[in-house]
Amino acid sequence: DFLNALQEIVPAFGASTDDLERCRVNGMVECGNRHEHIYKRAMLLVEQVKVSRGSPLVTCLLEGPSGSGKSAMAATIGIDSDFPYVKIVSAESMIGLSESSKCARIVKVFEDAYKSQLSIIILDDIERLLEYVAIGPRFSNIISQTLMVLLKRLPPKGKNIMVIGTTSEVGFLDSVGIRDAFSVTYHVPTLKTEDAKKVLQLLNVFSEDDIDAAAEALNDMPIKKLYVLIEMAAQGERGGGAEAIYLGKEKIKISHFYDCLQDIVRFY
Amino acid sequence: DFLNALQEIVPAFGASTDDLERCRVNGMVECGNRHEHIYKRAMLLVEQVKVSRGSPLVTCLLEGPSGSGKSAMAATIGIDSDFPYVKIVSAESMIGLSESSKCARIVKVFEDAYKSQLSIIILDDIERLLEYVAIGPRFSNIISQTLMVLLKRLPPKGKNIMVIGTTSEVGFLDSVGIRDAFSVTYHVPTLKTEDAKKVLQLLNVFSEDDIDAAAEALNDMPIKKLYVLIEMAAQGERGGGAEAIYLGKEKIKISHFYDCLQDIVRFY
Amino acid sequence: DFLNALQEIVPAFGASTDDLERCRVNGMVECGNRHEHIYKRAMLLVEQVKVSRGSPLVTCLLEGPSGSGKSAMAATIGIDSDFPYVKIVSAESMIGLSESSKCARIVKVFEDAYKSQLSIIILDDIERLLEYVAIGPRFSNIISQTLMVLLKRLPPKGKNIMVIGTTSEVGFLDSVGIRDAFSVTYHVPTLKTEDAKKVLQLLNVFSEDDIDAAAEALNDMPIKKLYVLIEMAAQGERGGGAEAIYLGKEKIKISHFYDCLQDIVRFY
Amino acid sequence: DFLNALQEIVPAFGASTDDLERCRVNGMVECGNRHEHIYKRAMLLVEQVKVSRGSPLVTCLLEGPSGSGKSAMAATIGIDSDFPYVKIVSAESMIGLSESSKCARIVKVFEDAYKSQLSIIILDDIERLLEYVAIGPRFSNIISQTLMVLLKRLPPKGKNIMVIGTTSEVGFLDSVGIRDAFSVTYHVPTLKTEDAKKVLQLLNVFSEDDIDAAAEALNDMPIKKLYVLIEMAAQGERGGGAEAIYLGKEKIKISHFYDCLQDIVRFY
């Protein structure tokens, strides 16, 4: 029976690794102290789950502005945990499903986890799982009730689970009571100038003279926007310039970089 | 026929004990005078149900902040009552069911109870049974109507029932009229410094010098959070320290304890 | 045909008597002048229905706070009327039914009544029949429309009907227009000190010295709460005292009575 | 074909007369000048429908407080018209039907009418047809749309129709636009003292000395309440007095009459 159970789990895990890697297609670079601090604390929780006696269920929420790197961080923790069962639950793989089918899938992931001794479940973009929209506001109460119960339900004896949630709508999660259902919450921030500078140095697309100005302009930018912006700027004003830049042969013109920045922040 | 009826009840009871024990996985420690007072009064009600003539239905609500020990208290009362039929109704075992299926299950529990001479029914986390969410607010009116009728309906002659409800949303229960349907309501509080200190002494994870400071910091903390916090702190700053602490070989460092406390109360 | 019709009615009536008696399990004691006045006026209406020519449909609403004795009064009127068809419609017997099934049942009761020369229909706890909840507010409009039509529809020639409604949400009934559909409304009040005293004297559970103080404390209490309270107090501080009290061997200690009173009124 | 059509209509009419008479079970007495004026104007419209060329559809709304005699007036107009097709559409005969079934029935009544040369359709208690309730407010939009279209749709050439609506919620009809769909609106009022006096004289249940005082007390009373009140008062204080009063052997005691009046107006 154990073998059977394992078989059920293995493919789920196999498929899942891919999903985890998709959350960090560009690899991971250092994003500053605050990101690192969160990673370390979360890894301590992973440790705690492993050796736990009294608390077989540890729950942790990563919240922060859109594109600040929450999903990538959660995926990294999952991968680095080396737990036999790591699964990401995301709206991407449930497009078009009815609320109750989504519920069923989420429950299934938890019940699969109950068969493994150590598991991590990532609830990615919880507001999207809940089909949240600010107007109304509207969201799926069926799914929200399910999550609240699952976040409190203890796994069977001998099984330990860590649940990591991510969200950029922590206010909403608060008002439905889901945030409270997590034991710990960490705020994943945008980049500060010094963080942005480190990333830019790694990417090596600016000349020494421009890098400080560029980093300054990127203050308070989420990591995702930084990548989009650099890629736009690398094209150059007339296109076709990216190859040279990425090969390190040329640098991004700071004036064009400013133009692109404008396009991206225009109406904010 | 009586034997038949009994058979129906026995397994329900058998299964149920397990459920009751799951509400107090860490055992029960003394949580201070106020918790004790409630326990005693509730046991008097149990007594009253046993010898009752005129009031075959006694209803009692335990309300208080999330994690303050309501479910554990209710389960303990159920276990200590020694009644032949003790059943906990909780959202955990009804995930994904439709509103009307949930209703049917709840009604079934009451009708099973009507067959036993003495019964206790625990309606655990009533707001979750009602699928309550503060936004809107939304909740299942079908289930709320069912509860209101069941909380008023007398059992058949010769059968006596006690119903214990728990909730951390007493304001909501008030506004739908369910709180009023209970004869008695008790407030299960968070821990005061002196309560926390007693618990810490039992756990024996702080050095004598630190225990007062730790208890002070835990003032107004629900018992659940206290347990989570201790387990986190026991890991130590670099993980792996828990074993030594639980074996009593080492003590939790008070500074690390403060750090963990911060993680937990951060955004509150 | 008449025999057939009668057969249909008799069992309905048979079943119903039981239901009526369940509304006054503790028997009926005198609750003061105001209760008595309402009883007398209602019995006059019963008389009127019997001899009526022009108004074959008489409707009367009993409203008042929760537990003030409305259902018991309505049942008593039904029993004392000696009408061949007396039927109570209550949410208790319709738990879990859909709105339209409830409607059908209510209509059936009226249509059965149309076959009897003299009938009383008790619509007990109308807000519960309507699945009313204050939040929203929500209620079943299908059922409310049905009631409004039935409360106005004349029975066939030669058949006379009295409809007695009870409610503790008269404000709600007013706002949906159901209160207006009743010809007469009576307010069933809580007990005043002197009313409570009479009841206590009958129960004979206090010593002569304490009875005035107890009655004073019970001012403005609904009869239902009074019974709950006495039963709690009769247990004594350590339980097990009820037997002696009911046998008249001992009296309730007034200090313990005050304690119990606190439990019951705590958060009101 | 004409014969066929006629057959369809005749039974409908046969059934209908009965319905019309049920609206005035107590016969019709004179209710004062204002009622008479409305009756005359409405009969002029009946006349107009008969000889009309340009306006084959005449619509008229009777609005006024509950029980003021609107339905009785509409029924009387229908009966006095001597039209071959007179039909009353009321919620009484559609209890428990779905919105769309109700719609279908209403449409059917109009389509039957289109087969007759002269028809009157009474839409009785339009707010009840619309399942209106003030909370929300809620009502059936399907039915309200249907009525609005039917009240504007011309009958086939050579067919003339009069539609009479009644309502005690003219404000609501106004806000949904149904009142506007009627060409003419008449307000059917409560009784003034002098109107009430005339009715009391006809009923002959007061002594000459009391009749003015009684009429005075009945100022602003709808005719329906007057009847209920007289029947209550006729019972006497101890019941059983009605027979003597109706036979003219005794008169109603004015003091008891005042008591009954209190019961009826108590909470208004």
Added chain:
Amino acid sequence: DFLNALQEIVPAFGASTDDLERCRVNGMVECGNRHEHIYKRAMLLVEQVKVSRGSPLVTCLLEGPSGSGKSAMAATIGIDSDFPYVKIVSAESMIGLSESSKCARIVKVFEDAYKSQLSIIILDDIERLLEYVAIGPRFSNIISQTLMVLLKRLPPKGKNIMVIGTTSEVGFLDSVGIRDAFSVTYHVPTLKTEDAKKVLQLLNVFSEDDIDAAAEALNDMPIKKLYVLIEMAAQGERGGGAEAIYLGKEKIKISHFYDCLQDIVRFY
């Protein structure tokens, strides 16, 4: 194929003419300059559709108070256009249909039109098509979305379409965005005194002396109300007078005319 398509269209057109004529059962009289101006501009748009190159879809909204002659005007434009496909879409012919069936019918009318080289589609009483009611407000969003798309969708190459909408709820159409979907909007007004006078002269039902006073009283009256009023007044105070008036043998008494006017405007 062309012949086939034509066959489909011809019956549609045949049926349609009748519908158009029903919108002006009393024929058309001159209603003053403002009505005439709108007619002329609309006929210019008809012309434009015929010869258009760049704009194969012309849309025009007629809005104005209830009964001001919008539908009659739209029908007249449709008839005078001499286009092979002229179709009126009205709620009258869709009573009781579901929202989606109504949608399908509307779409069908447009798709039939796409087969004809020149078409006019009249969307009569758009608020009724949308099942609009001011309370809420409520309306069919499915139908409103369909209309918005259809009012923007270009017909196939070589086909030209004019869409004429009518409404007396232009504010509502504005707020859902349908008014914006029309290129041009014309306001169809009530009659001014001088407009009313011209109509009265044509009808010839007043004596020379009264006609000015009558016209004065009719200032700001929609044409529909004027017709209703004249027909009422023509009956005379005791009925039966209409024949003589229409034959020109007698005139309407101005005092009776004023009385009728009161009935019609009473509560406005």
Added chain:
Amino acid sequence: DFLNALQEIVPAFGASTDDLERCRVNGMVECGNRHEHIYKRAMLLVEQVKVSRGSPLVTCLLEGPSGSGKSAMAATIGIDSDFPYVKIVSAESMIGLSESSKCARIVKVFEDAYKSQLSIIILDDIERLLEYVAIGPRFSNIISQTLMVLLKRLPPKGKNIMVIGTTSEVGFLDSVGIRDAFSVTYHVPTLKTEDAKKVLQLLNVFSEDDIDAAAEALNDMPIKKLYVLIEMAAQGERGGGAEAIYLGKEKIKISHFYDCLQDIVRFY
């Protein structure tokens, strides 16, 4: 397999070109600097998609007032990209479909795109895709959730996609969070006087003397309204004048042009 996949795509593409061309039936003229600037930046993004490594998904929103040329611009970018898969998703082709069918179609378009190496998907008139209406407001949350997920979901490795959205309700898109899901947003404006003048010169329908006055009057007009207006004015006051104008034989009378302008802006 690749061939198979290609086959699936080719017809989609074939059908699509037609759809794209329908968005610019009148061809494209120069609309001023601001339009041109947006076109150039968007073409840079097209370029970026082609050579991208790190960002296989580029999203861009064109927003602006109704009729300002957003769809035409998006279609032009799609055509000029020369990508093998260019598809426009518009409400026109989904009239009458249920929300979930619409979802399925949209998902299908993305999944087809995932099979092509380079794709452009145009989400035209997103508020219409979402069935948005300002009253309420109402919209399809199923579709909005689907779009939000699709706008974030990365295509499979090696496949690059550009998504262009258009909307005239950017405020609404903002409030549901869809605007945020686009990396870049451009505002497509109405014409300024100088832009309008250029267009008028190309159309050559005014005399030299009038062109400045006409352009002045057209300040702040969307391009779509300009075309409607010119076509109306070209008819002349009595119709039939368009031919001569388009052939260049005559010019539009400025006074008539002003009249038409009035019809179009009347109630704004």
